[in-house]
Amino acid sequence: MADARLIQGRYQLLDLIGRGGMGEVWRARDESLGRQVAVKCLRPHGPHHDQSFTRVLRERFRREARVAAALQHRGVTVVHDFGESDGVLFLVMELLKGRNLSQLLEDNERRPLPVADIVDIAEQMADALAYTHQQGIVHRDLKPANIVRLTDGTAKICDFGIARLGADIGFTTRLTGTGIAMGTPHYMSPEQIGGEEVDQRSDLYSLGCVLYELATGTPPFDLDDAWAILIGHRDTPPRPPREHRPELPAHLEEIILHLLAKEPGQRPHDAREIGARIGAARTTSALTPPEVAGPAAPASREPRLPSWTRGMTTGHKAAGAGPRGTPPQGLAALCAEWTAPPAPDHDSAPDHDPAPVPVAKTTPTPSPSTLAALAKRHNAGLSLGRLGRWAEAGEMHRAVAAERERLLGADHPDTLASRYEVAFTLSRTGHPADALREYTHVAQVRARVLGPDHPDTLAARQETAYALGQLGRPLEAHQEYTAVLAARERTMGPDHPDTLRCRHNLAFNLGRLGRLEDSCRTAAEVATARARVLGPDHPDTLVTRYEVAYALGQLDRWAEALDCYREVAEGRERTLGPDHPDTLAARHETGVCLGRLGRSAEALGVYRELVADRARVHGATHPETLRARHGLGVNLGRLGRWEEALAESRDLCAIRERTLGADHPDTLISRREVAVALGWLGRWPDALAEYRTVAAARERVLGADHPDSLTSRSDEAHCLQQLGRGAEAVELYRRVAVLRERQATGGH
Incomplete structure (x- = not known):
């Protein structure tokens, strides 16, 4: 999050105050209300990895927001706001002192x-x-x-x-x-x-x-x-x-x-x-206390602890002092052996020792129990990752990697497996450059030890491509994806799930390169193959079909995008259920397509049903419910029903201002729709006041040369023109043109 200091144009991130299972917590300033708050951020996985788990992680965060926002009690932390900005889910809470x-x-x-x-x-x-x-x-x-x-x-x-x-x-x-x-x-x-x-x-x-x-x-x-x-x-x-x-x-x-x-x-x-x-x-x-049976131990029985408990660490307890003396702290406590510790290997010393004891360079063969304990800790790290606790997972994998390197050697497959997971956690905690370095090392060693076409080597190389994309280096990412894909097709076949995942990533990266036709064609090929291999309603198939629809929309092929989104919505309803967020998202996009195709009456019906379902599932003031209402208002206007569009936009603007703040981008979008409706109704003085409010807020939050600010000033100039104030309109158009030109030339 260090590279995204402003969330939703409102919350200025000041300093990191903690990391937890759901992401990072920042001290921030609410620029709209002038108060300090705590902002909890989660950047979900990209499309390259397990899409079903990404959805779970996103939905868990949204669930946290909805649950916490509903609680109003002196003994519970207050939640002010939540939403999503540039792929980052965020939760705004009171800052506790x-x-x-x-x-x-x-x-x-x-x-x-x-x-x-x-x-x-x-x-x-x-x-x-x-x-x-x-x-x-x-x-x-x-x-x-x-x-x-x-x-x-x-x-x-x-x-x-x-x-x-x-x-x-x-x-x-x-x-x-x-x-x-x-x-x-x-x-x-x-x-x-x-x-x-x-x-x-x-x-x-x-x-x-x-x-x-x-x-x-x-x-x-x-x-x-x-x-x-x-x-x-x-x-x-x-x-x-x-x-x-x-x-x-x-x-x-x-x-x-x-x-x-x-x-x-x-x-x-x-x-x-x-x-x-x-x-x-x-x-x-x-x-x-009331008479109850004392807390005596139950009768002897077979352990009923489930298998997942064997992959757990002790976790962090509040205090370490106990009747057995002071246990290890920090990372040592987190990664303590669950079995009897192995005999000390004097070839290396713990970090806290003043110096290692010099002995001959011989590496004793580790005992099976020691290797089993390390495997358990490795699996515990994987479990932490599945729960979204990436920082803790990273600590665990780093400790296991160091121990495996000491006992097995730097090039051992188990050591490399741990370092691969270290890189994965770095990628998930906002350190793509560090992740790239680690992935590159693992890929190079695996190529030397296992061979360049080994599945583990290719997995590491594919992750290097993803990290390159994260770092804004899509051309290098494309070259790596292309090489990995060729190797996967040669060794695994074109329909292997790993091959298809690589092709899906390649299609996404083609879009980053601006090669929209190639991106769309490749995604369509992957979707067809996944339907054949996994089934047409498999979540992975539907994810790729959704990306195909999105690419079609970018290419202005809205009729084809509409058919694709409808198929995805129907498939998700069968697989995930009618109220699943992914199902509702696909239904929303069908409404967008209908509007783009000029079929606003149909779009209006889609949005009315979607508003009702979103309100039932998420609540009337949930951002996604309000987003559906925005689509409803836009299509009322397209149908020429401007009085209804104005009433809808005003109501929506009031709700967003109350729940999100006056300067929130969504609030300003709704205020602009109010101005548009006023203009179509011929109420240009009122429209001018609204346009100016939007422009001033966007300049204050985003800067005078931001594209949205310039669009707002152009709206204002158009309004002045309609009011017969041509000289003022021309001057404002000239100012906008100068700022656009300066922006296009990099400020020179």
């Missing part, structure tokens, strides 16, 4: 917090969770790092990025992926670990883990082995907090242990009960 609980524990040298602070935080969290649970929302990743205490003492829950709507469990399950429980091992409930359905009582268990750590300085199961942590949550009674800290009030210990009951039915019924008990404890010396 304070420290998260993990930082507070670190500030306190990993000692427990004062009892008064714990009680205050617990009461606020119970109130916030009671509210969110009443809305049908389960956080699913409650931990100290996701709870911020402001300077005035207010505690707020952050990051509903993996929130689960209780009334929409099937949808969220698709977003998280079959068999993948989301959360952080130190704070996960037994049912979440077991891959079972979860409800608000899972959040209560996580709250118990957080309060346990605040009260004792260590999580309930403070183990360095992720498997042991999971077993502990499932089977082992937690050590009573007062064994760590005898002065802790008994009633607080009882509440914490009640929250940590293994079975959901043995925990408090809801968060309001916890809040009431904490409030009562402020005025009484002790509090007896």
Whole structure:
């Protein structure tokens, strides 16, 4: 995001304040309202990779935005705005001034917090969770790092990025992926670990883990082995907090242990009960919890932990101090061995050692258990990537790559596999130049070790082409794609999925080179082949068909584009469902095509139905709903129904101004449509006022020589001409022409 400092012409990114599973968080200035905000950004995958996962990642972000924006509570972070700008999904939140609980524990040298602070935080969290649970929302990743205490003492829950709507469990399950429980091992409930359905009582268990750590300085199961942590949550009674800290009030210990009951039915019924008990404890010396079975370990049974848990790290816990001493910090903690560590190899020393011990240059053969542990950590990195946690995945792969290089050598296929994944995470975290360097190295070594036509070599070369495209070097990317495609066709055949993916990328890159006819033809060939190999309704086939339609539109072949978009919409409805965002997107494009073809009455019908469906699925004020309403208004005007078009544009402009801000590009587009309608109705003085408002806002946000600003000034000049103010119109046209010429010559 460093190269895109202004989002939607409104949010000026100032400095990076954090990276998380869903992207980067920036401190920013809302230029429209003159306030500082936090902007969370996600740049989804490009079209070269797994399109279905890209859609999942985009939809998960949109789900986070919709869920978070609906929450209005003092204990929940406020969301101001969300949308998409130049391929970047963004979420605008209040900028919190304070420290998260993990930082507070670190500030306190990993000692427990004062009892008064714990009680205050617990009461606020119970109130916030009671509210969110009443809305049908389960956080699913409650931990100290996701709870911020402001300077005035207010505690707020952050990051509903993996929130689960209780009334929409099937949808969220698709977003998280079959068999993948989301959360952080130190704070996960037994049912979440077991891959079972979860409800608000899972959040209560996580709250118990957080309060346990605040009260004792260590999580309930403070183990360095992720498997042991999971077993502990499932089977082992937690050590009573007062064994760590005898002065802790008994009633607080009882509440914490009640929250940590293994079975959901043995925990408090809801968060309001916890809040009431904490409030009562402020005025009484002790509090007896309701009679429930104690949190004894269940009878011996076979482990029911799913297979995905074997690819997990321990994750970051808030504090590291525990009864076994200080565990490794940072990357060392993240990548700690889950089995007994291998015997030290004195051929190299850890980074923190003052110097390696000089010994003979011999590399002992690593044990099978060591290699298995590295493979698990490699798979854990892949899992983090599938969850969109690219920064963490990158740390994991870098550590595994270094260890594999030490044990196996720099040219070993496993070492190269890890370095390939390092490059992949660099590409996904906005470092294409670093990714290109890493991919180039992997490709060169694989060509030497495995051969130039080996599938792994070609995979690395194809990624170098993608990175070149990211860096604005499409000609070099084209040369690399062409060479890789020739090798894939020679060794794998023209219909192999990898060959077709490479041809799809090549078609996209041809568009970057301005070779629209070639791009369209190549994409059509890929779509035909994918339909034959994968089926006409396969998501990959439909993605390529969508790109064909887009290319046809760029070539002004709107009738063909219309047929293509309709086929895509019908296929997606059969495969993904009528309400899937991709289905609705294809329907929107059919409306665009109908309008371009002069078939505005049909387009109007498409947009009316789309507005209704978008409002039902996303809400009446969702950006995509409003975008469909914009199309409706435009086609009312094309039909000469200008009074209706004016009313629609004014209403839409008011909603966008209220939800997005007066200077938001979408708001200004709607205001321009208001001016257009006023002009067609002969109300030129009113139209002039609107055109001038749009022009002034665009110049303020984008600059006087931006193409949109120049278009607005041309609109203003036309309006002046209609009002008989020819001299002013000519002068304004002259100014616009000078700025356009200066822009065309690079400012000289």
